[in-house]
Amino acid sequence: MHIHLNDDDISRMPESLRHLFLNWLPEYLKTNNSWFEQIPVNQIRQPEVSSTQLFLNLENQTLENKADNSHVRLSQLFDAGMTKRGMAVRVKLKREEAKKRGREYINSLEISARGTIVYDGEEFDKPSPLATKVTGGAANGWEYVEVKKNNEWICLDKLREIWRTTND
Structure with a gap:
């Protein structure tokens, strides 16, 4: 499964989901950044995309990885x-x-x-x-x-x- 999120997508998320996502992402990247890439806009063919687009490839994420990286926040x-x-x-x-x-x-x-x-x-x-x-x-x-x-x-x-x- 592939999920593509740009800044506009993230800003349109419900506030609680956006908050969870933006707090979760840096923690997850510290331990498992092999599935994350930052792609500069000049390599993306969609002009409406902002300066950075997030590319998430969740194919390799197993339930075991998810449990290991489940850092709960207040x-x-x-x-x-x-x-x-x-x-x-x-x-x-x-x-x-x-x-x-x-x-x-x-x-x-x-x-x-x-x-x-x-x-x-x-x-x-x-x-x-x-x-x-x-x-x-x-x-x-x-x-x-x-x-x-x-x-x-x-x-x-x-x-x-x-x-x-x-x-x-």
């Missing part, structure tokens, strides 16, 4: 309705950091209008970089970041697991 949970704007977020601190700060969690966070989390002026669409920044060392954000849903704190890993069962 905005995907948001787009699926699993998180909502203003939902409370907390990050569990590592033991040494908790002792130093005199508390177990950073509680003053929430889901943004884009489905991301803003901390210290930086926007995060993945929980691990957020957890790393908050805890001061490498941390699996899916285990360290929790959202308050129905008056209960839920680890993002559980929401990701639910998302994957309905979207893989």
